[in-house]
Amino acid sequence: GNSVTQMEGPVTLSEEAFLTINCTYTATGYPSLFWYVQYPGEGLQLLLKATKADDKGSNKGFEATYRKETTSFHLEKGSVQVSDSAVYFCALSTSGTYKYIFGTGTRLKVLA
């Protein structure tokens, strides 16, 4: 079946450090891929997405590229801020269904 695997956290970085959170997926067909972010005390909100191979999603300095050959969608940011501290979820959806598959989440803590 479809699945999403993301790196375990927590990830602790100093402000202005480079961030990578790994995400790989298993899916039949051609899924859409997403990163959602959950700030403390809030629900999830969409950070970025990509709907086909080689697409790059970007938002708020974060980027992720849909790599079909490696079935990956790694999240990157060149310089993190304390305000980026949150839990990040990788997710996929496949055509014909709205049953989204979420990864287990990666907690990011950025220190000033």
Add this chain to the structure above:
Amino acid sequence: DVKVTQSSRYLVKRTGEKVFLECVQDMDHENMFWYRQDPGLGLRLIYFSYDVKMKEKGDIPEGYSVSREKKERFSLILESASTNQTSMYLCASIENGRGANEKLFFGSGTQLSVL
């Protein structure tokens, strides 16, 4: 922007009680979802609904039921609460269609403790 509102932020119930979690969205979305979020397990789908009075089981429906009598409201029911149902419950909605507008909107969650 779309607003998804969950009726309670924190809820404490006793084992065996019947529990209702309410969710309301204000953008006429066809599809609504209930997830539970547990540390190390991520989000797991309990039930979803793609239209009024329609529902489908998700991955972990046991011990839960749902009701969707109106398009904007989706209720999760714990028929007889148990301690292993202590969790964060998240409601979400999405409109029909794919592509640029495909985006789940989440409520802020209800932290349920069953004692």
